[in-house]
Amino acid sequence: MKIENPNISTEVKIKEAARRIFLEKGFAGCSSRDIAAEAGVNVALVNYYFRSKERLFDLIFKDEFDNFFSTMVETFSSDQLNLKEKLKIFISHEIDFLCKHPDLPQFLLTELKRCDDNSTEHSDKFSKISSTGVFAEFQQAQADGKIREIDLLSLSLLVMSNCHYPFLGRGMIMSIHQINEDQFLAHMEKHKEYVSEMLINYLFINNENK
Amino acid sequence: MKIENPNISTEVKIKEAARRIFLEKGFAGCSSRDIAAEAGVNVALVNYYFRSKERLFDLIFKDEFDNFFSTMVETFSSDQLNLKEKLKIFISHEIDFLCKHPDLPQFLLTELKRCDDNSTEHSDKFSKISSTGVFAEFQQAQADGKIREIDLLSLSLLVMSNCHYPFLGRGMIMSIHQINEDQFLAHMEKHKEYVSEMLINYLFINNENK
DNA sequence: AATTGTTTTAAACAAGCGTTTAAATTACTT
DNA sequence: AAGTAATTTAAACGCTTGTTTAAAACAATT
Numbered sequence: 132m133k134i135e136n137p138n139i140s141t142e143v144k145i146k147e148a149a150r151r152i153f154l155e156k157g158f159a160g161c162s163s164r165d166i167a168a169e170a171g172v173n174v175a176l177v178n179y180y181f182r183s184k185e186r187l188f189d190l191i192f193k194d195e196f197d198n199f200f201s202t203m204v205e206t207f208s209s210d211q212l213n214l215k216e217k218l219k220i221f222i223s224h225e226i227d228f229l230c231k232h233p234d235l236p237q238f239l240l241t242e243l244k245r246c247d248d249n250s251t252e253h254s255d256k257f258s259k260i261s262s263t264g265v266f267a268e269f270q271q272a273q274a275d276g277k278i279r280e281i282d283l284l285s286l287s288l289l290v291m292s293n294c295h296y297p298f299l300g301r302g303m304i305m306s307i308h309q310i311n312e313d314q315f316l317a318h319m320e321k322h323k324e325y326v327s328e329m330l331i332n333y334l335f336i337n338n339e340n341k
Numbered sequence: 342m343k344i345e346n347p348n349i350s351t352e353v354k355i356k357e358a359a360r361r362i363f364l365e366k367g368f369a370g371c372s373s374r375d376i377a378a379e380a381g382v383n384v385a386l387v388n389y390y391f392r393s394k395e396r397l398f399d400l401i402f403k404d405e406f407d408n409f410f411s412t413m414v415e416t417f418s419s420d421q422l423n424l425k426e427k428l429k430i431f432i433s434h435e436i437d438f439l440c441k442h443p444d445l446p447q448f449l450l451t452e453l454k455r456c457d458d459n460s461t462e463h464s465d466k467f468s469k470i471s472s473t474g475v476f477a478e479f480q481q482a483q484a485d486g487k488i489r490e491i492d493l494l495s496l497s498l499l500v501m502s503n504c505h506y507p508f509l510g511r512g513m514i515m516s517i518h519q520i521n522e523d524q525f526l527a528h529m530e531k532h533k534e535y536v537s538e539m540l541i542n543y544l545f546i547n548n549e550n551k
Numbered sequence: 552a553a554t555t556g557t558t559t560t561a562a563a564c565a566a567g568c569g570t571t572t573a574a575a576t577t578a579c580t581t
Numbered sequence: 582a583a584g585t586a587a588t589t590t591a592a593a594c595g596c597t598t599g600t601t602t603a604a605a606a607c608a609a610t611t
Contacts, residue, residue, distance in 0.1 A: 157367075157369065159366075159370040162567075164569090173590055175571080176589070177569090177570095178569080178571080179588080182570095237454070241447070244512050257513075257517040281535060283518070284518050284520075287514065288507050289503065289535065289539065293503065295506060295509075299509050300498075300501055302450065303449070303450065303467075304497065304498065304501075306467055308494050308497070318495070322495050322498060325495050326499070330539075373598080373600080374599090383559060385600085385601080388599080395599095
């Protein structure tokens with residue numbers, strides 16, 4: 132008898148507890164018992180619902196990875212916007228998103244490094260970015276003389292650096308500048324404008340601002 | 342009898358093995374036996390020479406932390422250079438340095454987060470930056486109308502983002518753009534120029550380039 | 552060669568790990 | 582109310598962890 136109980140709260144409780152713990156401490160930095168304690172359930176239930184710590188982790192990693200890249204790809208997929216608007220909105224959306232998930236960048240980078248199965252495992256996710264056509268769009272704009280001559284690698288790096296780094300280095304930054312998490316997140320509103328202005332000024336050749 | 346043997350090679354072997362392992366896997370991601378194996382010595386020797394895994398880690402962390410900040414502070418301490426030159430040289434030196442220590446940024450950020458004793462422990466190291474007078478110099482330049490109106494927090498963020506992020510996100514970047522470590526490091530030479538040009542164009546008001 | 556102190560070793564320690572088991576409890580069906 | 586399946590539990594499993602021990606190997610002095 133298969134009982135389709137809506138009482139899946141234990142499974143969800145464990146998964147959400149694991150999400151919090153994994154994002155904060157990383158896979159190697161926590162134990163199954165940490166997760167069970169956070170969820171307020173018996174240790175055995177972690178394996179009862181998810182078979183192993185690793186399978187539970189993989190589930191959450193995939194979740195967060197997809198979520199992260201969906202957010203990145205979202206704006207680029209629009210047909211309605213020109214490149215400059217896409218970049219502006221991308222920067223704004225990306226920083227907004229990361230303000231709500233400040234631990235995500237470090238989590239993804241750390242665990243990507245740990246697994247190290249970079250070749251074919253996640254490359255289809257990565258290719259979603261190029262399949263939005265945004266790279267081709269940039270190259271066309273370069274051919275048209277609308278944006279500066281710059282390779283796609285450095286272009287990606289400049290954009291990602293300024294959107295993602297604040298959330299990677301925020302611990303250090305907060306220490307140096309003696310501010311707390313809330314002050315830092317509040318500051319990101321201002322920072323969005325600086326990043327947007329700087330990148331657009333640098334990349335786009337015909338500067339009609341705003 | 343105190344023997345001042347120059348045969349300290351075992352101690353050094355362990356410390357350098359630990360440095361490699363810690364930088365690659367992090368404190369939580371490796372065991373004492375991993376370190377002993379990397380050094381090619383018995384496990385007990387790790388504790389014989391360094392009392393505990395944690396003390397060995399603290400030694401290496403302090404080393405790397407100091408090394409990292411010395412490199413940052415170095416250029417700023419010069420009296421010979423004006424602000425624009427300082428920034429140019431800082432960017433170049435920083436990226437050169439990180440090309441030789443590509444794992445260092447992720448190591449420091451991960452372990453700073455793990456320890457979380459941000460308040461007074463390392464704040465004296467952090468304050469070395471402001472004690473170079475570079476922050477005051479920036480504020481003076483702002484008052485003189487030489488550089489854009491921007492708070493020190495965002496200014497730091499812009500500079501650090503573009504210098505440090507490439508080495509944090511290089512795993513992801515290498516996957517997306519299908520290149521290997523050597524190609525990535527080689528590309529950093531080009532990237533230095535982009536970063537330098539972009540930041541100087543954005544921050545400094547009177548643009549006489551080069 | 553015997554004695555010293557230092558270095559290295561194999562083995563073991565308790566504690567914690569991920570995971571499994573088997574029994575107890577709960578929820579549902581008939 | 583009885584029986585069945587799903588859930589939860591306490592306890593244990595074998596293994597790895599960081600660390601310690603006690604003996605062996607080594608080096609140096611006398």
